[in-house]
Structures are given as structure tokens and as C-alpha cells.
Amino acid sequence: MSALGMALAVGAAGAVGALARVLLDDAWLAYRAGRASRAGDPAGSGRVAGLAGWPWPLLIVNVVGSFVLGWVHGALPAGSAWATVIGAGWCGGLTTFSTWAVVAAGALKERRWARAATVLLGHLVLGLCAAALGLTLAGA
Amino acid sequence: MAAGGFLGALARYLSTAGLSASGAELATAAINVAGALALGLLTGLWSRGRGPGSRRDWVRAGLGPGVLGGFTTFSAIAVAFADPFRPWVALAQALLGVCAALLGLWLGGRVPSRERGAA
Numbered sequence: 152m153s154a155l156g157m158a159l160a161v162g163a164a165g166a167v168g169a170l171a172r173v174l175l176d177d178a179w180l181a182y183r184a185g186r187a188s189r190a191g192d193p194a195g196s197g198r199v200a201g202l203a204g205w206p207w208p209l210l211i212v213n214v215v216g217s218f219v220l221g222w223v224h225g226a227l228p229a230g231s232a233w234a235t236v237i238g239a240g241w242c243g244g245l246t247t248f249s250t251w252a253v254v255a256a257g258a259l260k261e262r263r264w265a266r267a268a269t270v271l272l273g274h275l276v277l278g279l280c281a282a283a284l285g286l287t288l289a290g291a
Numbered sequence: 292m293a294a295g296g297f298l299g300a301l302a303r304y305l306s307t308a309g310l311s312a313s314g315a316e317l318a319t320a321a322i323n324v325a326g327a328l329a330l331g332l333l334t335g336l337w338s339r340g341r342g343p344g345s346r347r348d349w350v351r352a353g354l355g356p357g358v359l360g361g362f363t364t365f366s367a368i369a370v371a372f373a374d375p376f377r378p379w380v381a382l383a384q385a386l387l388g389v390c391a392a393l394l395g396l397w398l399g400g401r402v403p404s405r406e407r408g409a410a
Contacts, residue, residue, distance in 0.1 A: 158301060165300020166293040169361040173292055173352065217369035224370055238366075239307070244300045248363035248388055250356065252327035253334055255385075256392035271389065275381055278365060282373035 152232050164240025172245050176208045206254050216246035217278040221285025295357020303362050319367050320384050324391045326363035331392035335399020
């Protein structure tokens with residue numbers, strides 16, 4: 152594949168990954184809003200807060216992306232077209248560091264220590280485990 | 292949004308392509324911390340009704356989760372630090388990112404709110 156074709160393919164795979172991340176987040180917000188209004192709490196602030204308000208979609212995309220990238224690293228030759236498009240493109244676009252950091256920083260700013268700690272450590276522990284599992288399953 | 296993801300992923304790929312493994316690791320760390328700072332700054336500005344796209348949802352979605360979400364990556368650091376297993380380096384990068392995001396939020400939040408009705 153030419154260098155330009157490769158760059159375009161990585162960008163397109165990144166767009167697909169990023170789109171999947173945002174769609175999952177939107178679906179989760181819609182689900183929460185529906186649950187909150189059925190519970191008679193349209194603002195979603197009181198009864199269904201707590202764990203329901205924890206950023207689950209962010210954790211899911213980061214763990215899934217880490218697992219897939221781990222598998223790609225173990226199963227496909229490094230630098231091959233598929234490894235680059237799936238790894239740097241799709242996995243890179245699906246997973247995100249900036250939102251994770253800002254969510255944790257926002258929790259710190261609001262003095263929600265438990266949320267900040269669980270968001271930070273949950274992603275690190277589960278992400279590293281998922282990546283290691285992907286590498287192991289690929290036989291690396 | 293998808294266009295933002297395209298640009299972000301493309302920019303990350305071009306910044307890391309051709310680098311050695313350790314070079315790409317450093318470049319990814321720089322991208323992640325810079326992206327966290329930028330997203331914190333934008334989030335802070337938007338909370339004050341300022342900054343690019345403060346009145347247009349699609350611009351905010353395209354810039355935040357789109358460009359910056361696609362630019363920064365979690366999977367690359369998870370795999371890099373899972374093999375060889377170096378959880379402390381991953382934690383250090385995470386804490387650096389959170390500090391950058393806090394700095395961004397703080398800087399963005401210092402900007403005075405836009406007056407209602409002003410241009």
C-alpha cells in the first residue's frame with residue numbers, strides 16, 4: 152500500500168473507531184435519561200446517580216480497544232498493513248486518553264475522590280489486563 | 292465527529308510513523324498529555340460559554356471526542372506497558388495526563404463568562 156493510501160486507511164479506521172466510541176456514549180446517556188425519567192427524576196440527579204453515573208462507556212471502549220490491540224500485536228506481524236490500520240487506526244480511534252484524563256480531573260475538581268480513584272485505577276488495571284490477555288491469546 | 296476522529300487518528304499516525312518503538316512510546320505520551328491539556332482547556336472554556344463552538348454542538352463533538360479523542364489513545368499505552376509489564380510507567384503517564392487536564396480546566400475556567408446576548 153502506498154504511504155498516502157496507508158495514511159488514509161488509518162484515518163478512516165480511526166474515524167470508525169471514534170464514531171463507535173461516541174455512539175456507545177450517546178446510547179448510554181439515552182438509556183440513563185430514560186431510566187431517570189421512569190424513576191420520576193427527569194434531571195437524573197438523585198435516585199439513579201451513583202454507579203449509574205460512572206463513565207462505563209469510556210471504560211468499555213478502552214478495555215475492548217486494549218484487548219484488540221494486544222491481540223493484533225501478538226497475532227499480526229509488526230508494521231504490516233493490517234496491524235497498522237486496526238491498531239493505530241481503529242483501536243487508537245476507539246480508545247481515548249484525553250477524555251479519561253479530563254473525566255478524572257473533573258471528578259478531582261468536584262472533590263469526588265472515590266470516582267476519580269476508581270476511574271483512574273479501573274482503566275489502568277483492566278486495560279493492562281485486557282492488553283495482556285489479548286497478547287496471550289495471540290500466542291505472543 | 293467522524294471527520295474529527297479521522298483527523299485526530301491521522302495526525303497521531305503521522306507523528307509516530309517511522310519512529311522506533313521507544314520513540315513512538317515517547318511521542319504517544321506527548322500526544323496524550325497534550326491532548327488531555329487541550330481537552331481540559333476546551334471543557335473549561337465551554338463551561339464558561341467561550342471557546343470554539345461554544346454554541347454549536349457539532350463543533351464541540353467534532354473537536355472534543357472527535358479530534359482529541361481520536362488523537363489521544365489508551366490502547367497503545369495499555370499494550371506498551373503490559374509487555375514488558377511496567378504498570379508504574381502507565382500510572383505516571385495517567386497522572387501526568389490528569390495534571391494536564393486539571394491545568395487546562397483551571398485555565399479555561401478563569402476566562403470570564405460570555406455576557407448573554409453578546410457576540
